[in-house]
Amino acid sequence: MSLVDPACSALAASFMRRNLRAPRSGSAGARRPPFRRKGSSFDLRSIREYQYFDDPRAIDWRLYGRSGRAFVKEYYEELGERITILLDSSASMALAERGACLAVAASLGYLAAALGIGAQCRFFNDRGLGPGVGLHRSADLAALERLLARWEPAGGSGYDRALAALEARGEARRVLVVSDFHEAAFRYRPAAGSLLFLVRAALPLDGSDGELLVRDPETGAERSEPWDRAAREARRAAELALDRRLSSLGRGVAYRRLDPGSGPGARTELYRDFLELLYA
Amino acid sequence: MLEFALWAVGLLAPVAALAFAALRRRRRLVYPHGLLPSAWSARRSGPLFRRLKAGYDTALDAAAALAAAAYLALASAGTGTPAAAADAAASAEFAAGKEFAAAGEGGAHEPAAAADAGRVAMVIDCSASMRWGRPGARPIDAAAREAFEASRSGSPPALYLLGAERGSGRASLRRADALVERASSPEELAAMIESAEPFYGVDYELIADRRLRNYDSLVLICDEFGPEASGFSVMELGWREPVALVPVAMRPTGGPRDRGWGLASFIALGGVEPESLSAMGEDGAWRRTPPEAWRIEPGDEAIRVALRDPGRYRLGWDGGATEFELPGLEAPARPRPRAGSAAAAAAEAAAVPSPAERAWRVVASVIEGSEAGAAAEPRAAAIAEGGGRGRRDALSLAGAAVGQDGLVIDPGLARGALVATAWRAEADLSLGDAALADGDAALAVWTAWEERALSAAEPPASRLRLAAGAPDGEFIELAAIPLDEWFRPAPGGAVDRFGRTGGDAAGAALRLGLLAALAAAYLVKLAIRARARSATRPEG
Numbered sequence: 044m045s046l047v048d049p050a051c052s053a054l055a056a057s058f059m060r061r062n063l064r065a066p067r068s069g070s071a072g073a074r075r076p077p078f079r080r081k082g083s084s085f086d087l088r089s090i091r092e093y094q095y096f097d098d099p100r101a102i103d104w105r106l107y108g109r110s111g112r113a114f115v116k117e118y119y120e121e122l123g124e125r126i127t128i129l130l131d132s133s134a135s136m137a138l139a140e141r142g143a144c145l146a147v148a149a150s151l152g153y154l155a156a157a158l159g160i161g162a163q164c165r166f167f168n169d170r171g172l173g174p175g176v177g178l179h180r181s182a183d184l185a186a187l188e189r190l191l192a193r194w195e196p197a198g199g200s201g202y203d204r205a206l207a208a209l210e211a212r213g214e215a216r217r218v219l220v221v222s223d224f225h226e227a228a229f230r231y232r233p234a235a236g237s238l239l240f241l242v243r244a245a246l247p248l249d250g251s252d253g254e255l256l257v258r259d260p261e262t263g264a265e266r267s268e269p270w271d272r273a274a275r276e277a278r279r280a281a282e283l284a285l286d287r288r289l290s291s292l293g294r295g296v297a298y299r300r301l302d303p304g305s306g307p308g309a310r311t312e313l314y315r316d317f318l319e320l321l322y323a
Numbered sequence: 324m325l326e327f328a329l330w331a332v333g334l335l336a337p338v339a340a341l342a343f344a345a346l347r348r349r350r351r352l353v354y355p356h357g358l359l360p361s362a363w364s365a366r367r368s369g370p371l372f373r374r375l376k377a378g379y380d381t382a383l384d385a386a387a388a389l390a391a392a393a394y395l396a397l398a399s400a401g402t403g404t405p406a407a408a409a410d411a412a413a414s415a416e417f418a419a420g421k422e423f424a425a426a427g428e429g430g431a432h433e434p435a436a437a438a439d440a441g442r443v444a445m446v447i448d449c450s451a452s453m454r455w456g457r458p459g460a461r462p463i464d465a466a467a468r469e470a471f472e473a474s475r476s477g478s479p480p481a482l483y484l485l486g487a488e489r490g491s492g493r494a495s496l497r498r499a500d501a502l503v504e505r506a507s508s509p510e511e512l513a514a515m516i517e518s519a520e521p522f523y524g525v526d527y528e529l530i531a532d533r534r535l536r537n538y539d540s541l542v543l544i545c546d547e548f549g550p551e552a553s554g555f556s557v558m559e560l561g562w563r564e565p566v567a568l569v570p571v572a573m574r575p576t577g578g579p580r581d582r583g584w585g586l587a588s589f590i591a592l593g594g595v596e597p598e599s600l601s602a603m604g605e606d607g608a609w610r611r612t613p614p615e616a617w618r619i620e621p622g623d624e625a626i627r628v629a630l631r632d633p634g635r636y637r638l639g640w641d642g643g644a645t646e647f648e649l650p651g652l653e654a655p656a657r658p659r660p661r662a663g664s665a666a667a668a669a670a671e672a673a674a675v676p677s678p679a680e681r682a683w684r685v686v687a688s689v690i691e692g693s694e695a696g697a698a699a700e701p702r703a704a705a706i707a708e709g710g711g712r713g714r715r716d717a718l719s720l721a722g723a724a725v726g727q728d729g730l731v732i733d734p735g736l737a738r739g740a741l742v743a744t745a746w747r748a749e750a751d752l753s754l755g756d757a758a759l760a761d762g763d764a765a766l767a768v769w770t771a772w773e774e775r776a777l778s779a780a781e782p783p784a785s786r787l788r789l790a791a792g793a794p795d796g797e798f799i800e801l802a803a804i805p806l807d808e809w810f811r812p813a814p815g816g817a818v819d820r821f822g823r824t825g826g827d828a829a830g831a832a833l834r835l836g837l838l839a840a841l842a843a844a845y846l847v848k849l850a851i852r853a854r855a856r857s858a859t860r861p862e863g
Contacts, residue, residue, distance in 0.1 A: 257352055258354075
């Protein structure tokens with residue numbers, strides 16, 4: 044059974060004809076094209092005759108039909124157009140809705156591949172970035188789903204460290220982070236022109252009044268908490284405060300909350316918001 | 324105390340049930356602490372406040388239950404429940420009251436508030452001034468007559484004695500129905516009262532005692548009542564000029580002075596002089612004391628009667644007699660020597676492994692060779708090893724081992740000498756190998772034994788040494804008659820039967836305090852609830 048939400052194909056079709064946001068005007072590649080390396084972007088670098096070491100799949104068969112000679116098109120390398128999907132695999136994420144979190148990662152991967160953007164999906168926790176899968180074509184979706192099937196939350200949170208590591212690799216231009224964001228501070232700020240899309244998987248906490256003996260899944264510490272109407276109100280206020288804090292991180296940061304129990308419809312809206320930002 | 328415990332158990336039971344239910348309802352779950360409400364977590368006192376928030380309701384309920392239990396216990400005690408459960412002092416007095424009842428009709432007159440309702444209480448003043456006057460014409464004789472006649476009437480009153488505790492002189496109020504029922508004549512009743520009460524001084528504030536509140540009316544019989552009586556009536560029998568020989572000091576026999584003769588000192592009131600002396604025999608009968616066993620010593624300030632033997636005496640004077648008891652010091656108890664010569668015991672001592680046994684043998688040899696040991700009465704004595712300081716007829720010794728218990732300094736540090744460093748408190752004497760090797764060890768043991776024998780006769784609390792460091796024989800027996808007993812009471816002040824006294828004011832203050840504690844508990848609950856609500860306000 045596919046993890047991708049069913050509405051994604053229609054969503055991909057609606058964005059198919061739109062152009063991605065232009066590359067950063069201040070980038071080194073944009074300023075000095077001769078120094079840009081070949082790659083798989085849509086920016087044409089040159090057209091030259093086929094050589095024995097070229098991939099036959101790169102032959103432009105239209106030109107061959109018109110001229111009778113085999114030509115290949117060379118493109119510049121991608122300049123961060125590929126999106127990175129970071130899925131928090133810290134222990135606290137075990138409390139989140141597993142299906143919803145995986146569906147977000149898989150659906151966005153599918154959308155990126157279908158739209159030809161390219162994507163990479165990675166896990167992360169306090170030990171840094173985990174294994175990842177790159178998606179360039181729809182056929183890579185099977186590898187993504189195999190990766191997501193291995194998602195077992197463990198360890199502590201560390202989105203600041205993961206984002207910093209991503210930036211060091213030059214992969215932090217378009218990032219979507221799925222996490223519970225329970226750490227007190229969020230220090231990472233994206234570079235100018237980058238997009239950081241935060242998806243907070245809200246963790247459910249409810250039940251009858253009484254005393255709670257709460258164990259932290261990451262530190263193992265236990266503490267006793269009263270749980271009554273006042274405590275519920277306090278928690279609701281704390282959730283709102285966290286929402287406000289994450290949505291006011293500054294330019295280039297977008298934030299959406301994924302409530303427990305929200306169905307594919309709410310997730311589709313989330314994908315649409317993300318694509319709108321991507322194509323804006 | 325019992326009532327408080329009952330109320331507390333009753334009121335704490337639902338609180339405990341709620342606490343138990345809350346404990347049963349406590350849920351365990353896994354959740355990141357970072358997403359819990361953090362209003363109090365950021366502070367250093369966060370865990371305390373969380374604990375308080377989780378359990379403040381139960382804690383405050385328990386505190387309120389205890390305060391309410393104390394209030395209810397106080398309130399019910401003040402409205403006529405049996406006073407026996409009220410406090411320790413009342414319990415002691417009640418116990419004394421039971422003694423009278425047991426001597427009479429097997430406890431038929433235990434104080435029972437319900438039975439006392441509607442009756443009349445008669446309280447006899449048992450102060451020293453009630454005994455002033457010629458025998459038969461003293462106020463106490465008249466009071467006994469009134470009580471005796473009233474007890475033979477159709478509705479006998481409850482009889483109480485307002486007096487003091489013998490020895491301590493603490494004011495007391497004791498029920499004495501058994502005495503009046505046992506007596507066959509007013510004179511016998513007077514004698515019984517005189518033997519039951521020491522006739523020191525009285526505290527009229529005890530008229531407001533809870534035990535007397537249930538009676539319809541109360542009559543105080545006294546010689547003359549100075550304060551104004553409120554809530555009760557006073558039967559004044561008339562003040563008598565003191566005519567008596569009042570014992571003021573006793574020196575027991577067996578002391579170091581005057582060949583062991585004792586000395587009883589008296590103050591003569593009303594110009595009386597001693598005329599005869601009788602001693603109580605073993606059969607309880609008074610017999611005239613032979614002249615060689617007593618003498619009157621000259622003195623200006625007091626009448627001093629020297630006595631050879633301890634015992635109970637009656638000093639007769641014109642129209643009356645004064646009874647007194649002369650104590651005697653016991654002769655020091657000495658250990659009985661064992662058979663064998665001193666030299667042989669000393670030689671044997673080295674071969675005996677037990678330090679206590681060695682000490683015993685050395686002591687035995689000293690006793691046998693000494694004059695004191697030959698003269699001492701053979702008394703059973705033993706020397707116990709180990710603890711047991713102050714045990715009767717046994718001198719306890721503690722052995723000491725080098726380097727093990729710290730009682731002997733390490734010979735390596737003392738250049739080979741064995742030096743005692745400490746004294747084990749649980750034993751009378753601490754002896755180690757070094758001490759027993761010393762030829763003077765027996766002297767130490769003997770001295771300790773003598774000290775024990777002398778200190779065995781501890782003076783009671785009512786005795787007072789004449790001076791610090793004075794020998795045991797130099798003390799006086801306190802007569803404990805207050806100064807105002809010697810004078811006609813002056814009018815002034817007031818005594819209220821129904822509790823408008825200092826004691827009840829303290830009770831009212833206590834009740835007020837408990838009510839304040841209840842209110843404070845509720846206010847604290849409100850404050851914590853308000854604090855919890857304020858903590859739920861959204862941040863920023």
